[in-house]
Amino acid sequence: MESPPLFDLKAYLQSKQQQVNDWLVRLLPPAASSRIADAMRYSVMAGGKRLRPVLCLAATEAVGGRTEDALNTAVALELIHTYSLIHDDLPAMDDDVLRRGKPTCHVAFDEATAILSGDALLTLAFQLLASPNGTTGVPADRLLQVIHAVAAAAGYEGMIGGQMADIAAEGNRIALSRLEQLHLMKTGALINAAITTGAILGGGTAEQIRHLEEYAQNIGLAFQVTDDILNVEGDPAIMGKAVGTEESRQKTTYPALLGLAESKEYSSQLVENALTALQSFDQKADPLRAIARYIHDRNR
Amino acid sequence: MESPPLFDLKAYLQSKQQQVNDWLVRLLPPAASSRIADAMRYSVMAGGKRLRPVLCLAATEAVGGRTEDALNTAVALELIHTYSLIHDDLPAMDDDVLRRGKPTCHVAFDEATAILSGDALLTLAFQLLASPNGTTGVPADRLLQVIHAVAAAAGYEGMIGGQMADIAAEGNRIALSRLEQLHLMKTGALINAAITTGAILGGGTAEQIRHLEEYAQNIGLAFQVTDDILNVEGDPAIMGKAVGTEESRQKTTYPALLGLAESKEYSSQLVENALTALQSFDQKADPLRAIARYIHDRNR
Numbered sequence: 001m002e003s004p005p006l007f008d009l010k011a012y013l014q015s016k017q018q019q020v021n022d023w024l025v026r027l028l029p030p031a032a033s034s035r036i037a038d039a040m041r042y043s044v045m046a047g048g049k050r051l052r053p054v055l056c057l058a059a060t061e062a063v064g065g066r067t068e069d070a071l072n073t074a075v076a077l078e079l080i081h082t083y084s085l086i087h088d089d090l091p092a093m094d095d096d097v098l099r100r101g102k103p104t105c106h107v108a109f110d111e112a113t114a115i116l117s118g119d120a121l122l123t124l125a126f127q128l129l130a131s132p133n134g135t136t137g138v139p140a141d142r143l144l145q146v147i148h149a150v151a152a153a154a155g156y157e158g159m160i161g162g163q164m165a166d167i168a169a170e171g172n173r174i175a176l177s178r179l180e181q182l183h184l185m186k187t188g189a190l191i192n193a194a195i196t197t198g199a200i201l202g203g204g205t206a207e208q209i210r211h212l213e214e215y216a217q218n219i220g221l222a223f224q225v226t227d228d229i230l231n232v233e234g235d236p237a238i239m240g241k242a243v244g245t246e247e248s249r250q251k252t253t254y255p256a257l258l259g260l261a262e263s264k265e266y267s268s269q270l271v272e273n274a275l276t277a278l279q280s281f282d283q284k285a286d287p288l289r290a291i292a293r294y295i296h297d298r299n300r
Numbered sequence: 301m302e303s304p305p306l307f308d309l310k311a312y313l314q315s316k317q318q319q320v321n322d323w324l325v326r327l328l329p330p331a332a333s334s335r336i337a338d339a340m341r342y343s344v345m346a347g348g349k350r351l352r353p354v355l356c357l358a359a360t361e362a363v364g365g366r367t368e369d370a371l372n373t374a375v376a377l378e379l380i381h382t383y384s385l386i387h388d389d390l391p392a393m394d395d396d397v398l399r400r401g402k403p404t405c406h407v408a409f410d411e412a413t414a415i416l417s418g419d420a421l422l423t424l425a426f427q428l429l430a431s432p433n434g435t436t437g438v439p440a441d442r443l444l445q446v447i448h449a450v451a452a453a454a455g456y457e458g459m460i461g462g463q464m465a466d467i468a469a470e471g472n473r474i475a476l477s478r479l480e481q482l483h484l485m486k487t488g489a490l491i492n493a494a495i496t497t498g499a500i501l502g503g504g505t506a507e508q509i510r511h512l513e514e515y516a517q518n519i520g521l522a523f524q525v526t527d528d529i530l531n532v533e534g535d536p537a538i539m540g541k542a543v544g545t546e547e548s549r550q551k552t553t554y555p556a557l558l559g560l561a562e563s564k565e566y567s568s569q570l571v572e573n574a575l576t577a578l579q580s581f582d583q584k585a586d587p588l589r590a591i592a593r594y595i596h597d598r599n600r
Contacts, residue, residue, distance in 0.1 A: 029456060036456050036464045087419060092411035111392035112467055119387060120456040126426045127451035130444045140440035144430045147447060151427035156329060156336050156420040164336045167412055
């Protein structure tokens with residue numbers, strides 16, 4: 001692993017998160033204007049790292065573009081991510097009552113409102129993607145390309161297909177290749193879309209976009225592997241269970257399949273691959289490099 | 301009411317429905333490729349009059365455009381309509397077990413699959429709207445305008461907002477103005493979008509689009525009023541209940557608010573307004589005229 005550069009990731013993330021939150025507040029329906037407006041705001045403003053928007057904006061910067069041109073898309077990706085969480089939390093799905101320490105949407109409101117506010121956020125995302133607002137410098141055909149990429153990533157061949165596969169896999173131990181495929185669809189596809197659409201909007205070349213796609217695939221998986229590792233190491237009781245009786249766990253994890261040491265090794269390799277994919281980029285890709293290193297440092 | 305022209309509406313509807321169904325079969329994920337693909341196909345191909353696609357294509361023709369340029373949009377509107385039915389039928393919403401005589405999606409599959417296949421159809425609609433396939437003759441900025449209009453009509457200020465209002469109104473008698481507002485959002489917005497986007501894609505002028513919008517608003521409401529009338533006249537037992545104890549009905553209807561005779565009068569007036577809005581169009585708008593007359597004839 002290279003030594004960390006003199007780049008203040010924490011300040012960068014805070015500034016980008018602020019930019020994204022400011023735009024979200026402006027775009028969401030006004031508070032108290034209707035019950036659905038309240039439910040939409042409640043879920044979107046419940047916190048979150050804004051990972052997809054930040055990656056989108058960082059990719060725009062990496063190819064020398066203007067972040068203003070990618071802000072609508074960055075925010076649309078967060079709306080899509082939020083809708084997917086609302087629907088995944090529903091009783092018919094994961095049946096979660098808490099998210100980020102707050103009641104989930106169907107608990108704070110009701111199930112019908114949660115279903116409809118998820119639908120409304122997904123729809124608003126596409127309204128935003130097709131809006132001229134904030135993307136005056138971007139040609140219309142490029143915006144169409146972005147909408148197509150986001151829809152494909154969020155749809156039945158991407159995120160939704162991954163959620164279906166996740167439900168089907170619950171309670172069963174699945175093979176590494178199927179676990180990888182599931183994550184590539186469920187979370188990888190939208191992370192990939194965030195980075196490639198950022199690059200498209202920033203005017204990146206086909207070669208730059210190809211390199212960034214490789215970066216995206218690797219950090220998407222690295223995030224998942226690291227999450228699985230932290231889940232194990234964060235709680236020795238869970239770890240014991242995971243090591244001893246993986247088959248009794250609801251969901252298959254990397255440590256359960258590969259063991260802890262090999263999972264860490266795998267995560268390092270993925271981050272290394274992501275950094276290698278950025279080799280031809282100049283210092284404008286430093287935020288993307290710092291994000292990749294941050295993933296690695298989480299599990300040391 | 302003018303005398304009916306020599307236009308074979310039945311043949312026209314059949315030919316357009318065939319065109320739409322052929323395109324749908326090609327665009328939906330292959331049967332048996334996955335559980336979600338099966339659920340999407342099941343719901344979309346369960347029948348239906350394809351009203352929104354037909355109106356979209358007829359509007360394209362009315363302004364002298366090519367229907368091939370509107371086919372993606374026509375089909376996307378049907379995907380959005382179908383997703384809204386799947387979600388409306390869910391136990392947390394209207395809790396319907398049958399639609400068009402067949403088990404609803406969550407009954408035929410399961411609730412999680414129904415939620416996700418609705419999400420997938422909505423997402424696929426936007427993927428299609430942004431796809432160059434079948435719209436080679438349409439400039440990209442016009443396609444963006446169409447995507448924006450469809451999203452706005454389907455979102456929290458349109459169809460979804462109308463469904464929220466419908467749920468809130470259930471069991472309460474609401475005033476005529478609120479009933480009208482509810483229908484304009486719940487079904488009117490998407491019918492309106494079908495017609496205006498058809499006109500946009502066909503290269504209609506701003507004035508033509510304005511006239512078609514007026515046509516759309518009037519036939520959207522006329523459809524609803526006629527539906528309410530047929531529900532009453534189709535079953536005298538229901539009619540007795542509706543006339544005597546409107547407040548005990550789950551949903552407010554036009555006959556309950558206005559009485560049967562005045563509802564028929566109102567429906568005629570709306571159809572008359574729709575035909576007047578088409579006055580400046582030539583015979584290429586005959587399909588739209590015939591559709592408006594058909595609504596009127598239903599309740600004679």
